[in-house]
Amino acid sequence: MxxxxxxxxxxxxxxxxxxxxxxxxxxxxxxxxxxxxxxxxxxxxxxxxxxxxxxxxxxxxxxxxxxxxxxxxxxxxxCHPAVIEAVNQQMKMLNTHTRYLHERILDYTEELLATTPDAIDRAMYMCTGSEANDLAIRVARAFSGGTGIIVSQEAYHGTSDLTSGVSPALGSGQPLAATTRLVSPPAAYRVNAPDLGEWFANEIQKQIDDMKAHGIKFAGFLADSIFSSDGVLPNPRGFLQKAVDVVHANGGIFIADEVQPGFGRTGDAFWGFARHGVVPDVITTGKPMGNGIPVSGLLAKSDVLAAFSDEIPYFNTFGGNPVAMAAAQAVLTVTKEExxxxxxxxxxxxxxxxxxxxxxxxxxxxxxxxxxxxxxxxxxxxxxxxxxxxxxxxxxxxxxxxxxxxxxxxxxxxxxxxxxxxxxxxxxxxxxxxxxxxxxxxxxxx
Incomplete structure (x- = not known):
């Protein structure tokens, strides 16, 4: 490596x-x-x-x-006019947190969840991708009972304490967490393997085994499905499936960081992970969701999320506020209608x-x-x-x-x-x- x-x-x-x-x-x-x-x-x-x-x-x-x-x-x-108008109109009416009832967050969530696999049926909101991935790591640890997180060699997942500890792209000046393990990127151009999916699944298993040897219980695999920070690695379609199977077989969850490949960018599917025919346990998103307005989200299977949400209240003052939801709704509408x-x-x-x-x-x-x-x-x-x-x-x-x-x-x-x-x-x-x-x-x- x-x-x-x-x-x-x-x-x-x-x-x-x-x-x-x-x-x-x-x-x-x-x-x-x-x-x-x-x-x-x-x-x-x-x-x-x-x-x-x-x-x-x-x-x-x-x-x-x-x-x-x-x-x-x-x-x-x-400066898309639909986002500008939506934000402007909502700002004239109300902007507050999620501890009051408001239709916008509910209507948007129903439409957003309709774009995901049926098993993904819950949503939570924050302001940044870092916050979404930070919460996802906490959910993975609550569900699995472990702490170990696997990411790719050049991954970038955020700037909070938890996410910087799983973001080797920040450089050697930023220490990785002791519970983090890096896996070689699935680069078809550089990896000489007849089956890239099998090769990558074996790389994941090696890191899980290393965790076990050091007394660390595996919690999850966090990945951007196009491996953008690793050099943009989209193909062959479907190569992630075997890796996700290995993750589940070892008691962990798969967190799909969709900040970069989500919202229709790959063309083949609305979500980047869908190109591989996999169903994540948790999906995180951020930047493209609001077209410049700070908003992010965590979408999850209800049983996976419950291990965290049934025990720990979560509140984010600006997460899911009506103005952010107005921007997000406009982005989703434009993405579909255009x-x-x-x-x-x-x-x-x-x-x-x-x-x-x-x-x-x-x-x-x-x-x-x-x-x-x-x-x-x-x-x-x-x-x-x-x-x-x-x-x-x-x-x-x-x-x-x-x-x-x-x-x-x-x-x-x-x-x-x-x-x-x-x-x-x-x-x-x-x-x-x-x-x-x-x-x-x-x-x-x-």
Whole structure:
């Protein structure tokens, strides 16, 4: 297994880049450092100062227009009018917590649960994906009686104490919990196995056995079903089934972190896990749920949730508030009425095909893979060795920025571009993105 990387810091502005900035940008970065401290990170060696967004586009302070190929927060598009209107109208009426009766949270929950497998019949609400995953870990421990959590090698599941302890993507400066175990990512491009599903299930079992050898009882497996932080690993469809079977056979639960693959993004299904034909015990979601309004959720099988909820009251002041529910309802309605899941499938397939054609022009592209509007673009030193080329990946995203395309990197080696635009991305945008990649690679001599 590779050593833990620091993907969260690789595409970052650092102090040594400051001398190359114009005066206005330098003033903002200096002020940011002074008042916000050093934990915050900015993308790019020359940070982008954004002031406006619409659909799949954003504009900087100079008026330059960019194609956003990274943002799943504004999942249905920046500043979507339906979300703006819904939030505005609810703000005029009432915003309070869930200890009073209110129809919005109930109506929304019924519609949201209708998108999940029948066994998933309960919902709870928070504000962030970190909170949702934090609660999911607590539920797993209550149900199983264990504490051990398995995640993938480069997983990112949040920033709370519990979730940072299961988020190796935060880097070696953030210690993992003693009860956390890492499993090698199911990378079809790099794993030489006739059956990736069986191989991955065996990797899960090895970590469960290691827990047992150290006196740790297994509680659950927490995974983003497209393994986005591990470099976007969508295929083959169905490979997760055997791993989930192993999890259940050992008394644990499967928590599907759908913050990134959920809400129609993969095109094949509304939820990312559904591509694998599995039924999670718990589903967590966040960012795309409210299109920028802080709202997150935990959906679960009632018997799994009961082990926690029957014993421990849970209250989140802002979780499930009427304004957040209004935003979430608007997102769900737009996703259905505008056919965004099918749109993601069709446009994503066309984009994937055009990106794969670039492999004929650039030997530095090792693999292009994806599902819907979620694509991994892997860069290598040469195709024979598949040696990762992190330097090229970082230089490439800087070049793309010059061509007004915004994205970032992922994977344990930091060599995979994570192409994940808002679902407002259109077929007409493909030429901009593919053309920018082609030009940028040529300019870099690769």
């Amino acid at each position: 590779a050593t833990r990387s620091t993907i969260m810091d690789t595409n970052s502005f650092r102090a040594e880049h400051a001398d190359g900035l114009d005066a206005a940008t330098r003033k903002l970065t200096d002020k940011r450092s002074k008042v916000l401290g050093e934990s915050y990170r900015l993308f790019y060696r020359k940070p982008v100062h954004l002031v406006r967004g619409e659909g799949q586009y954003v504009w900087d302070a100079a008026g330059d227009k960019y194609l956003d190929v990274y943002n799943n927060v504004a999942s249905i598009g920046h 056919g965004l899941q099918e749109h993601s499938r069709v446009v994503g397939a066309k984009l994937l095909g055009e990106l794969q054609k670039l492999m004929d022009r650039h030997d530095s592209i090792g693999d292009v893979r994806g599902a819907g509007l979620f694509i991994g673009f892997e860069l290598v030193q040469d195709r024979a060795s598949k040696a990762p080329d992190k330097t090229l990946a970082l230089d490439l995203i800087e070049k793309l920025r010059e061509h007004r395309v915004l994205t970032s990197v992922a994977g344990p080696y930091g060599n995979v571009l994570k192409l994940r635009p808002p679902l407002a991305f259109q077929e007409a945008d493909i030429d901009w993105l593919v053309g920018a990649l082609d030009k940028s690679l040529s300019e870099l001599g690769r």
